[in-house]
Amino acid sequence: MLEFVIDVLGEVFIELFAEGAVEASRNSRVPRPIRIVLTAVIGLVVLAILGVAVAACVYAFQEDVGMGLLVLAVVLLMVFGLVTSIRKQIRKKKEEL
DSSP: OHHHHHHHHHHHHHHHHHHHHHHHHHOTTSOHHHHHHHHHHHHHHHHHHHHHHHHHHHHHHHHOHHHHHHHHHHHHHHHHHHHHHHHHHHHHHHHHO
């Protein structure tokens, strides 16, 4: 039971940190160096998640080709969503200028 509580609290704190970091990285009132650091941390976390997903894809291909293709499709959807999100933010910033 204690492990479950610790797991839930950890998840909540990580989610709060992630949301706060994303909001702070977009806020112009936060100093520029802090926004750059927060953006870099967010980028590294996303790259780490994609790296784990690619490793899972390689492992799945070794075990079963069908499962490997499924994991590859999920990874490609994640990359597509990330690229789409970045493009939207860039367009939004250009419109604001």
